[in-house]
Amino acid sequence: MASKKRALLLPVMATSIACTPFMTAPSALADDYSDLLDILQLKGSLTKHEHDTLLAKHLSHTASAASHAAPASRATAHPVRTASAAGARHAAQAGHALNSGYEDGIRFDPGAASSRAELAADRAEASARSAQDAMRSTNEALNSNSIVRVAKYVPGKGLTFKAGPIDINFSGFVNGFYTYNSPAGGRPVAGGVSSGSSGFDSSSVRNGLLPAGFILKLSTTQSGIDMSAVLGMYPGVDNAKNGAFNANTGGSPVGLGTAGIDLRQVYVTVGTKEVGTFKFGRDLAIFGSDAILNDATLLSVGSTGSNAAPGNTSLGRIGVGYVYADWIPQISYVSPTYHGLQGSVGVFQPLDEFNFAGGDASGRPLSASSSQHSSPMVQGKGTYDFTIGGGVQARIWASFLVQHQQALTSPDLEASSRRSAMVEAGEIGTKITYKGFQGVAYYYRGSGLGTTGLFFDGVANNGRKRASEGYYVQAMYNFTKKFKLVGSYGVSNLYQAAGEDSPLLVRRNQSEVGAAFYSLTDWLNLVAEYAHTESAAHGPNKESDNTASGGVILLF
Structure with a gap:
């Protein structure tokens, strides 16, 4: 057992x-x-x-x-x-x-x-x-060059596709506003941006300071060199009208019209992280760029300019706080960032002195003009980004502009006088962000720079340069992730040259703007805005207007 x-x-x-x-x-x-x-x-x-x-x-x-x-x-x-x-x-x-x-x-x-x-x-x-x-x-x-992949979408950064070694980014924005402008009266100001003396209320369905924009960017790295090519097309929604400012000239609200396309950006970049980046082509200039890119009216309407016959864009705060940076052919350089410091400099296609104010009561031009340039425009900028204490983010920037204006012409200058002027300008600004608050303060001053646009009315008929200066302050507060309010005030001043007496010439443009923004989705923003604009001449003439706008802007 x-x-x-x-x-x-x-x-x-x-x-x-x-x-x-x-x-x-x-x-x-x-x-x-x-x-x-x-x-x-x-x-x-x-x-x-x-x-x-x-x-x-x-x-x-x-x-x-x-x-x-x-x-x-x-x-x-x-x-x-x-x-x-x-x-x-x-x-x-x-x-x-x-x-x-x-x-x-x-x-x-x-x-x-x-x-x-x-x-x-x-x-x-x-x-x-x-x-x-x-x-x-x-x-x-x-990893094959025949496979196209899609990068993770980031709101506001566009769509990025990768075809072999090439990144293809497509981004843009579209907007439309109903704008009601009511003149408050007054007499015309030569070079003023207010519509107060027009005498008629006007309604329009139009673009804001931005037209629509469709930007295509191709970038890659070859032999250790980063490079890209950019094409930016900016069509408006209103009828275009041929003029000195092309697609940005006041529009033509007549049947059978068509919108205009503003080809603002055509450029290439070449560089490395260690050396910096060189740019060749047409893009936003350096001087004044931070002023407009930090302006809240970039996403709304601001001062309307011509509202009865709207062009490709409104004015926003252009001419009422800063001079428009403009999109200019250039060869420019941006350095790498070192401890928050970065510099940029470039040579640009020189622009003419332009008689924007028009003529006096007799039709006599108020400003000298030029069309000869033996040297380029030069611009440069330095920026410093830093953090203060418990989360206050700050940026300070300062830039300059220099251009030699040659062969000035006017009724007071003979063609053989070979009168010229060296235009000089500088600016400084700061932007502070803390939690839901954002504040911007900006100031510029120039000699021969003019007002509203680069070299608009910068030189008097006698060939002497006019001084100009301006500033704006802006406050923005995000009450929630979706809702924010903005308020801003800005001024642009143009002074007469020595020996000049032009009582109709604009002395001061100013505006106050209040706006509300609501982000309905990652793409779509609802906007409501009120703006009051005033213009005053060196003589007794003044005018002002009030504008209410509402619409949407979509960014992708």
Whole structure:
């Protein structure tokens, strides 16, 4: 009887010994082969019995190999084959050796199970090779120049596609406003931006300070050099009218008209992070760029200019706080940022002195003009970004502009006088952001710079330069992530030149603007705005107007 009990306990003990690694080692000996068995069982390639048999034999072999300090070179040379086919076959052989010690009549013959294990191991090895080949093929396809991928979308940053080594970004904006302008009366001011003396209220459906914009940018890196090409098209919604300012001339609200396209941006950039970036082509100039880019009316209407016959854009705060930077052909350079400091400088297509004010009561021009330039316009800027205390972010910028105006002409100057003037201007500004608050303060001063646009009425008929200056202050507060209010006030002054007496010439343009913005979605913003604009001459003439606007601007 005792002999029979011992005979019955032997296989149980042997089975317990054989299964001990399976019971105690999975957390310590888990490997890719174990994971592969789990995957094959989930896919239906292995039954649960086959899975458990293979796993037990694999772990038994692994534990045995570790106890005898077996070399690991073969496992690292081909982990899938060693852990699957060879491991399963060795486990099957170990099963034969273990079972050979069983007493007669209760011995377990693993022959069939061993064959199935070897077959499953072969299938596992083939499946692993197939998976590796598929992954390698997928990686090669993703890196192929024939595959176009889409980058993660970031609101306001456009859509970016990657075609081989080239990034293709398409971004833009579209807006439309209903604008009601009510003149408050007064007499005309030459060079003024108010519509107060027009005598008639006007309604329009128009663009704001921004027209629509569609910008295409292609960028890549070749031989360690970062480069890009940019094309920016800016169409309006109102009828265009040919004039000195092309698409930005006052419009023509007559049937069968068509909108204009302003090709503001056509340029390439070349550079590296260590050296900086060079730009060649047409883009926003340096002087005055921060002033307009930080102006809240960039996303609304501001002063309307001509509202009865709207052009491609309104004025915003142009001429009532700063001189328009403009989009000018250039070769410019921007340095890398060093501890918050960055510099830029460039040579630009020189622009003419322009008689924007028109003529006096007799039709005599109020300002000199020029059309000859032997040297380029030069502009430069320095910026400093820094943080104060507990999260106050600040930026300070300062820039300059220099251009030699030659061959000035006017009724008071003979063509042979070869009168010239060196235009000089400087600006300084700051922007402070703290939590939901943002504030901007800006000031400029120039000699021969003029007002509203670059070199508009900058030189008097006698050939002498007029001084000009201006500023604006702006406060913005985000009450929620979606809703914000903005208020701003700005002034542009133009002084008479020495020896000049032009009572109709504009002396002062100023405006107050209040606006509310609500972000309905990541793309769509609702805007409501009120603006009051005044113009005053050097003589008694003054005029003012009030404007209410409401609409949407979509940015993508």
